Amino acid sequence: MLRIGMLTSGGDCQALNAAMRGVVKGVCSKRNDVEIYGFQDGYKGLIYSNFQMLTSRDFSGILTRGGTILGTSRQPFKLMRVPDENGLDKVEAMKHTYHKLNLDCLVILGGNGTHKTANLLREEGLNVITLPKTIDNDLWGTDMTFGFQSAVDIATDTIDRIHTTATSHSRVFIVEVMGHKVGWVTLHAGIAGGADIILLPEIPYDIKVVVDAIKKRAAEGKHFTIIAVAEGAISKDDAKLSKKELKAKKAKENYPSVAYEIAERIQKKMDQEVRITVPGHTQRGGSPCPYDRVLATRLGAAAAEHILEGDFGYMMAIKSGEITKVPLAEVAGKLKCVDPEAGIIQEARMTGISFGDR
Amino acid sequence: MLRIGMLTSGGDCQALNAAMRGVVKGVCSKRNDVEIYGFQDGYKGLIYSNFQMLTSRDFSGILTRGGTILGTSRQPFKLMRVPDENGLDKVEAMKHTYHKLNLDCLVILGGNGTHKTANLLREEGLNVITLPKTIDNDLWGTDMTFGFQSAVDIATDTIDRIHTTATSHSRVFIVEVMGHKVGWVTLHAGIAGGADIILLPEIPYDIKVVVDAIKKRAAEGKHFTIIAVAEGAISKDDAKLSKKELKAKKAKENYPSVAYEIAERIQKKMDQEVRITVPGHTQRGGSPCPYDRVLATRLGAAAAEHILEGDFGYMMAIKSGEITKVPLAEVAGKLKCVDPEAGIIQEARMTGISFGDR
Amino acid sequence: MLRIGMLTSGGDCQALNAAMRGVVKGVCSKRNDVEIYGFQDGYKGLIYSNFQMLTSRDFSGILTRGGTILGTSRQPFKLMRVPDENGLDKVEAMKHTYHKLNLDCLVILGGNGTHKTANLLREEGLNVITLPKTIDNDLWGTDMTFGFQSAVDIATDTIDRIHTTATSHSRVFIVEVMGHKVGWVTLHAGIAGGADIILLPEIPYDIKVVVDAIKKRAAEGKHFTIIAVAEGAISKDDAKLSKKELKAKKAKENYPSVAYEIAERIQKKMDQEVRITVPGHTQRGGSPCPYDRVLATRLGAAAAEHILEGDFGYMMAIKSGEITKVPLAEVAGKLKCVDPEAGIIQEARMTGISFGDR
């Protein structure tokens, strides 16, 4: 009997179901004696032993469905090694569930926070294999995460729609794009949507440069400007602050989000109506795009192969088009950022896109 | 020679170009001696005599394009009859442009505010024919306005995407839908998206009823709730206030928008994470849906017929599937609201949707 | 106890699930003692007593899902009153199942053929209520059927995509659109997609007129032409033939479908590359558009009201925006065709669309 625990953790995203389907179809293509324990709402389910027994049938027809049939939750990593207010040591609780159910391995789908915990469980001796899930594409060790391209599609669709309004009204529009601390989604959606200015966490902006870019467009007869702003975008001045100082400043200013802050700064420097659009959680929702379905299916099937071979302790990844494995120890805690000197940035600059830095 | 002035006024929306294409194709199918004066950015263009000469070729290939090739602007009606700070009487300025260019008629595409001004120009003796453009569907005298169904499609897509996130995370989600003072878009998108609670300006809500509906769902094992909120939604308490009192209250509370207000009220009454999504201007943007393209084309072609016959002073409308005309004098200043006793409301209630009122 | 039998019959289409969800949610909002018998694959399930017991939970989450959770099949009406090769009288078999299960009523979702059988069952004394399902929109007694607008959206999307290819390559493109014997989908998709020529069963075409329209465009410098052809389109010559003669002619010519026939006729008359696109069954598939979801939900909820009141023998319909009921006896066997003199045809002609007739 092969007993597989499975959980999805962190913010939900597209193709989680597709990836799990890949794992289960893959394992069941070779073995008939498989039991699948689906833990509910991420690590919570593992901690409190909330699970449901699933069969391959439960994973049929979910390739195109958004969200996760297991549910998910954000689990603060910090709490892990110390007992909580009820005296519960969560790591021990997870190990207990694992051993009690006599699991052969855990399949964990998640992003950066999830991988820290996954690596911790590996260090504690559990058989763990993970799949790189996040719209942010910020996981170290893989060229691409599933969810990313779907989020780019949705953010681009937002910019496309704003485009028609912007051209009709002669305004400045800011579209705030998700991505946590990195700018991948914003960069790709910004280029794809034809944004005029793209502001990323990795390239701190100077508000004067941003305003000059708007004015330069107006001088050329282009009376609207579309700015794609990453939710983690930061100004050059703020980038110089310590983490603590920045936090205090942000708390004091109390903008709903970064787009509002940038809008106000622009309006202070020029008499120009600025509108804000925040597609927000829609960027994580709905059916995965075909690209993500293929990627998630491939990663899941490859994970199945490793499970069947008993080869654990890895995150499945894609590099140069091929699915490969990366040791969890290498992945955990590292962030994959946009390189300000990367080819894609140079190419974007060539087409006239301003990154607000110079 | 037939000289036609044309302008689009108010917020932009889908199918403006499709409608203008219908007018121009229609007129040019019968006459070769047509001159089209496209005024830029709405009434502004008429006031300041900013226009471009257009040919039927300019209207080719724009059926599917969002926005308006003429540009648009919001023109405050109040300023119309009194000279502005520069001593300009805007109504006289518009009449002057009209007569100077020796126009035979004005084709005006717009919503409620636009129609007040259009009727004023008619009263001043200009030949005016209008087309009912607004995503809000609040124009009196027509079953439907173009832009509405496209906006419903986009708002529904937002709710669809939120659905996958909501089910994965067990949260309350509020989606704020456009519609100005009426609830048409919210009602239709709410039903189409499977919202659990729909809050409309026409049916003031009681926050206790809203919270009870969320709790009832939780008691049935449904740990998420999706609320579709019209941007003009109002509580029963607020509905009792005078316009002035309400304005003062809103100014004091200073919520970014109504969704934030309702979210806070829910969170005060129950320990429940509430997330907000505001698709905003995307609801006006992008290519019109096929329904709106057909409607706009039909309205435009019918307007052409009236122009060719010299029959002016009307808004083109659709009633029971047939294009018809309604006197501008009847339309101006009237709002078409959702009837709280309408069949669609009853039917929605039958399917378990709560309107937060009882 | 309220025992409801339910079946979907004929070709599948969008919003079948949405409609059934509306019925079940509606009934269960008022009564707790409901049993739902879902017959599989249309009338077949009723004949052979193949069914599954369903609860309101089975209808949760299916609002947006294409197809039908009950399955469907085409049931030849002619076989109904005579025993088949196995000596089975199908009408008696259906009555037998109905009475054996002690059903209070049958909810039947289907198109024209389905309604003939539904009316027959009514005449036999069964309590029947029906919902107007078909992409063809050819059901008499209702302004609109659900599935229609979704099919229009898909067919329009096809024409939109062909548009970019057509303009790049200077060709004639024929897009063949579904609709059985009527032209509703083709008419609406043709207008929405900006087709230059639209050929409908209700307006027989003259191939010379079609070719002249293509040549006229070429003379105006427009080197591509898009023709939207209804699958039931017919030439003036063929329209003069008897049913038998036509059948013989079609059998002899043996074109895969009408688009191929028209393409060959065009190519015989002019040296012009003609390409054919047949979106086919995709027009019935996928998630229903918001318009259809609202319509289906409303019709379903209204049906629930009639079921609760014990008011049977009707098809639910929409007229001038309100849900109403129409006696089955009036509906059965009647076809709703496009009126060649209707306003929408005149308006389409105004915009330069040729119907190939003059």
Place this chain on the structure above:
Amino acid sequence: MLRIGMLTSGGDCQALNAAMRGVVKGVCSKRNDVEIYGFQDGYKGLIYSNFQMLTSRDFSGILTRGGTILGTSRQPFKLMRVPDENGLDKVEAMKHTYHKLNLDCLVILGGNGTHKTANLLREEGLNVITLPKTIDNDLWGTDMTFGFQSAVDIATDTIDRIHTTATSHSRVFIVEVMGHKVGWVTLHAGIAGGADIILLPEIPYDIKVVVDAIKKRAAEGKHFTIIAVAEGAISKDDAKLSKKELKAKKAKENYPSVAYEIAERIQKKMDQEVRITVPGHTQRGGSPCPYDRVLATRLGAAAAEHILEGDFGYMMAIKSGEITKVPLAEVAGKLKCVDPEAGIIQEARMTGISFGDR
């Protein structure tokens, strides 16, 4: 003065305009003295000196537009080196146009056939730089061509829609996907759409294996099967024939396309209704997906850099995420096929997909 000739050749596809925009924006970001000669309808325009002078303004706003603003045509390579029936040596004619206009270089966008001619022009001493355009993704030397992902999206959408019909009706559905002689689009769309069987030119199929796979599904209670067939799919028996024999056989059988052939073969071996869907040219049409817009923009901008540096004789390519250049001499005449032993094929097999070969 920098004089750039530009042309798009072969079948149209998505993101041609995006790529040209990238080139022009890139060049004009560094130089003001640029003249752009847009040749009409591919090499034809170069041969017959049909062109229009374009400015950077003509390339503004076309990022999202399908097709090509230059028009395109298929140019048979074989005719190139011999004078045609009018005594015209086409290669000389192209060289003549190039020199007459005093061009500094030619930017050529196209697929396999296009690249053969482009390389020929390079050999003749012209400065040539090319961009890899094709939905087929069969160009040697680049990981990816633009147009491919957009085509995958459309083909997947077709399979998605067929899925709902297939499940409702218990049928076998064949979806025929474009791709010329290779299976890239079919492979990706097949995996993304959850096809049960995928037939590619690179993996000849055995009809018995295909039928067995259908029967196996039926035995498992899955009464529908979706087969994604590449337009170039071939049976094991046919793969053994010589090119000439195969051509003769195909001519004799005279199926409209490969899907019809396979459908008939299946129906001969089992009593099962088989339906065919051929999305056809829609796979080339419409707005490019965000992935293709980014790729095309990057390739275009990188080409601009080479133009500015006077570095010619290359196709721009993407390898491992970075834009690079590949000598035209290496690219011309080579086909990039799906490797039957590639990881993606193994992974697809793991999830239960049959390739009909074993």
